Amino acid sequence: MRIDIITVVPDILRSPFEASILQRAIKKGLVEIHLHNLRDYTTDNYKQVDDYQFGGGAGMVMMIEPIDKCITKLKSEREYQEVIYMTPDGDRLQQKMANRLSMHENIIILCGHYKGVDQRVRDKFITKEISIGDYVLSGGELGAAVLCDSIIRLIPGVLGNETSALTDSFQDNLLAPPVYTRPAEYKGWEVPEILTSGNFPKIEEWRENEAYERTKRLRPDLLEDE
Numbered sequence: 001m002r003i004d005i006i007t008v009v010p011d012i013l014r015s016p017f018e019a020s021i022l023q024r025a026i027k028k029g030l031v032e033i034h035l036h037n038l039r040d041y042t043t044d045n046y047k048q049v050d051d052y053q054f055g056g057g058a059g060m061v062m063m064i065e066p067i068d069k070c071i072t073k074l075k076s077e078r079e080y081q082e083v084i085y086m087t088p089d090g091d092r093l094q095q096k097m098a099n100r101l102s103m104h105e106n107i108i109i110l111c112g113h114y115k116g117v118d119q120r121v122r123d124k125f126i127t128k129e130i131s132i133g134d135y136v137l138s139g140g141e142l143g144a145a146v147l148c149d150s151i152i153r154l155i156p157g158v159l160g161n162e163t164s165a166l167t168d169s170f171q172d173n174l175l176a177p178p179v180y181t182r183p184a185e186y187k188g189w190e191v192p193e194i195l196t197s198g199n200f201p202k203i204e205e206w207r208e209n210e211a212y213e214r215t216k217r218l219r220p221d222l223l224e225d226e
Contacts, residue, residue: 001104001155002032002078005144006070007111008049008062010035012141022149025158033148036074041066050114059115067110067121074108083108083127086140086147087116090129093147097130101147102154109147111140173222177210 005013016022017033025031039047042065050060071083081104091097101107110117110126122129132143152158180191194206215222 001030001102001152002034002106003109003148003151004034004036004074004080004107005109005111005141005148006036006038006067007139007141007144008038008113009139009141010037012139013145016145016149021158022152025152025155028157030155030157031152036070038062038066038070041069041073053115057115061115062113062117062121064118064120067117067125071108071110071125078106080106080108083110083125084147085110085112085117085122085126085129086131086143087112087129088131088134088136090131092134093130093132093150095150098147098150099154102151107151109140109144111144113139173215174211175215175219175222177207177214 007013013035017026022031022033026033038049042048048063049066050062053059053061074080082101084107086109110121130143130147132146137143180195184191184196192206194203197203
């Protein structure tokens with residue numbers, strides 16, 4: 001998979017891809033991350049990427065020309081399944097969306113800034129708009145990093161245990177059940193006996209029941225979506 005991220009502050013995005021699982025995925029050749037500084041696609045001496053909005057109003061708007069030049073150049077080199085815009089008013093990121101996106105080969109992610117982008121960018125170039133929650137950040141870079149993490153960890157070979165991602169919360173619309181590790185008893189706090197019984201069919205049944213009850217208690221809205 002190749003992910004091209006268009007941003008005005010690429011330095012914010014370097015750190016997430018230089019550590020942990022994401023770094024290992026890159027070193028294994030399972031994913032390529034390319035950061036594109038939008039200012040490199042400007043023509044004026046000030047590297048201007050934003051301007052005042054027509055009709056007045058507070059806040060600057062990202063200009064269409066440098067975005068057009070960047071996306072057009074990228075699309076001339078390969079085909080992209082999605083051109084994604086990170087925006088608070090996009091579709092909320094969910095596990096099923098991450099599952100689908102993880103099967104793509106090439107994705108462009110445009111990080112919004114200021115008051116947003118010229119609407120013509122959204123009308124002409126963007127194929128999917130994604131939000132990571134009902135709140136506003138200073139830019140789309142952190143949202144892009146979250147999106148990339150949610151996608152990349154699903155690519156076969158990224159996680160040490162191939163089945164780990166399949167048992168995460170929100171797969172099958174359920175939260176993950178409680179998990180425990182050694183010691184089995186600590187300060188009088190004991191692990192549920194079933195988990196140390198060695199009866200794996202019963203353990204799986206316990207986990208399914210716990211996942212359902214936990215979801216019912218904490219996120220009943222997920223059960224309504226079934």
